[in-house]
Amino acid sequence: MAKKAVILVSGGLDSTTVVAMAKSQGYDCYTLSFDYGQRHRSELVAAQKISELMTVHAHKVVKLDLGSIGGSALTDSSIEVPETETTGIPVTYVPARNTVFLSIALGWAEVLGANDIFLGVNAVDYSGYPDCRPEYIKAFETMANLATKAAVEGQKLTIHAPLIDLTKGQIVEAGMALGVDYSNTVSCYQANLEGEACGKCESCRLRRQGFEQAGIKDPTRYQKNA
Structure with missing residues (x-):
C-alpha cells in the first residue's frame, strides 16, 4: 500500500513542483488549499x-x-502590494499563516493515517518570511510529534520541505524534469480573476527570475499592462 501525504498547495510554482516530487516518490497525494481571504483568489482555481x-x-x-x-x-x-524591492520582512507576510495551515494539514494527516506533510517553502529566493526558515519547519515537526494521538502511538510525522535550499531556477529545473506544466500555475500576489499576473510584485519578479536562471521560456500569462 502506498504511503499517504498531505500537500499544501497554493496553485503556484513552488507547491506544484512539490506535488510532482511527492508523486515521483510514490506517495498517494492529498492536496490542501485555503480560502483565507486572500486578494489573489485565482490561485484557488489554479x-x-x-x-x-x-x-x-x-x-x-x-x-x-x-x-x-x-x-x-x-x-x-x-x-498596497509593493511593486518595488523592499527591505526587511515585507507587508505581504501573513501573520501566522504557515502555522495555521500546517496545523490543519496535521489534523487531516492524522485523520487520513498519513505520516507525511509536504509544503513548498523556500529559504533562498524568497521574501524573508520567518515561517519559511528551516528552523521553523524543524520546530513545527517537533511540536506535531508531541501534539497528536498518532505520534504518541508511534506513528511519527515528518514535515517535508524539499525546496527549502533551492534557488528559483533550481526549482523550475526540478519541476520541468518531472513534467510540470507551469502555464497552469498562478504565483502573482495580485493576479486578476483570469489568473493573469501583474508582472510587478515580488512574487512575479522571483518567478520570472527562476525561469531566466533555468533558461526556460516563461509560460506565465501576464496582464496587458504588465
Missing part, C-alpha cells in the same frame, strides 16, 4: 485545476478568515 491534472487522490479547500485580523497586504485591501 490549485483545483492542478490537483485534477496531477490526479491526486483528493483535494480539499478549507475556508478561513485571516482577513478578519488583517495585518498583510494579501488579506487587507487597504495595504
Whole structure:
C-alpha cells in the first residue's frame, strides 16, 4: 500500500513542483488549499485545476478568515502590494499563516493515517518570511510529534520541505524534469480573476527570475499592462 501525504498547495510554482516530487516518490497525494481571504483568489482555481491534472487522490479547500485580523497586504485591501524591492520582512507576510495551515494539514494527516506533510517553502529566493526558515519547519515537526494521538502511538510525522535550499531556477529545473506544466500555475500576489499576473510584485519578479536562471521560456500569462 502506498504511503499517504498531505500537500499544501497554493496553485503556484513552488507547491506544484512539490506535488510532482511527492508523486515521483510514490506517495498517494492529498492536496490542501485555503480560502483565507486572500486578494489573489485565482490561485484557488489554479490549485483545483492542478490537483485534477496531477490526479491526486483528493483535494480539499478549507475556508478561513485571516482577513478578519488583517495585518498583510494579501488579506487587507487597504495595504498596497509593493511593486518595488523592499527591505526587511515585507507587508505581504501573513501573520501566522504557515502555522495555521500546517496545523490543519496535521489534523487531516492524522485523520487520513498519513505520516507525511509536504509544503513548498523556500529559504533562498524568497521574501524573508520567518515561517519559511528551516528552523521553523524543524520546530513545527517537533511540536506535531508531541501534539497528536498518532505520534504518541508511534506513528511519527515528518514535515517535508524539499525546496527549502533551492534557488528559483533550481526549482523550475526540478519541476520541468518531472513534467510540470507551469502555464497552469498562478504565483502573482495580485493576479486578476483570469489568473493573469501583474508582472510587478515580488512574487512575479522571483518567478520570472527562476525561469531566466533555468533558461526556460516563461509560460506565465501576464496582464496587458504588465
